[in-house]
Amino acid sequence: MLRLLKHDNIVLTPPRLNDAPHIVPLLSDERVYTWLSSVPHPYSLEDALWWLNRVIPHSDAILALLDASKDNPEKITVDRPPVQIIRELKDDGSDVFLGDLTLDLAGQWWELEGTGLVSQPEKPLRGEQPDIWTIGDYLAPSHHRRGIMSDALTTLLTQWAIPRMGVQKMVVTTLKGNEGSVGVFKKCGCVFRKTIEDAIEVRGERKGVHVLEWNLQEYNGCL
Ligand SMILES: CC(C)(COP(=O)(O)OP(=O)(O)OC[C@H]1O[C@@H](n2cnc3c(N)ncnc32)[C@H](O)[C@@H]1OP(=O)(O)O)[C@@H](O)C(=O)NCCC(=O)NCCS
Known part of the structure; x- marks a missing residue:
């Protein structure tokens, strides 16, 4: 569990299978799904279970690696965060599902533009050229x-x-007009790169995207 730096009642945790019924209303809300390119609409419990069954094994694998290395004095480097679900902690010890923050290797052509790559491997290479990471996120409108x-x-x-992951570079994408997401990325040190019109099909409609980038060397933080 990772506690947020400024909101000490909010944490990032691994996903759980019983998150499914809490995901459905959030990803059915037009204040949320409208801005997400890969979310089916209408969004069903089966969609949420499909997603959870895809991500839980990844976080379980990282948690197992961390557990196996817990007596190692040197902290190991891992390929993914073990936590991604945003939860609010309540006084009675329970928590409330608030959303998701996924950090993954980038794959869209505009995210890889300028690198000579058309795709990235499933795992980071940590080679001479930095791996390019990207962000997907959503939060309960409340x-x-x-x-x-x-x-x-x-x-x-x-x-x-x-x-813990050696992330040095991110290229992040929002659908055109998503001021909230652009604001988050800028607040966290991302710099606007460009807008691409007609870049992606979202639920049958062509949409533009804003592309922003983040480099470790230029990162001043937003604390
Ligand atoms: C985008 C989203 C995750 C932002 O989360 P949030 O916790 O409300 O964002 P923050 O409060 O940290 O906002 C950071 C900055 O972004 C800007 N911002 C946030 N929401 C905004 C909005 N609705 N309109 C304009 N600017 C906004 C502001 O500059 C804000 O800083 P400020 O409050 O100090 O002025 C949330 O609106 C959301 O879940 N939207 C739907 C899904 C989505 O768009 N996901 C991102 C896909 S790329």
Whole structure:
């Protein structure tokens, strides 16, 4: 569990299979799904279970690696964050599902533009040329505009992605007009690169995208 730097009642944790019924209303809300390119609509419980069954083994594998190396005095480098679900902690010890923050290797052509790559391998190479990472995220509308996502992304970057994954470069994408997401990325040190019109088909409609980039060397943080 990773506690946010500025919101101490909000944490990032691994995904759980029983998150499924809490994901459905959020990804059915037009304040959320409208801005997500890869979310089916209408969104069903089966969709949520499919996604959870895909991501849980990844976080389980990282947690197992971390457990196996816990007596090792040197901290190991891992390929993914073990945590991605944003939850609010309640006084009675329970928690409430608030959203998701996924850090993954980038794959869109505009994210890889300029590198000579058309795709990246499933795992980071950590070679001479930095791997290019990207972000996908959403938050419950009840909690929008309280600085939670920018805190979550800053926490993930500074407490995990930089020190434990060796992340040096990100290229992030939002659908055109998504001021909230552009605001989060800028607040976390991303710099606007360009807008591409007619870049992607989203639920049958062509949409433009904004592309922003982040480099470790230029990162001043947003603390
Ligand atoms: C985008 C999203 C994750 C932002 O989360 P959030 O916790 O509300 O964002 P923050 O409060 O950290 O906002 C950071 C900055 O972004 C900007 N911002 C956030 N929401 C905004 C909005 N609705 N309109 C304009 N600017 C906005 C502001 O500059 C804000 O800083 P400020 O409050 O100090 O002025 C949330 O709106 C969301 O889940 N949207 C739907 C899904 C989505 O768009 N996901 C991203 C896909 S790329």
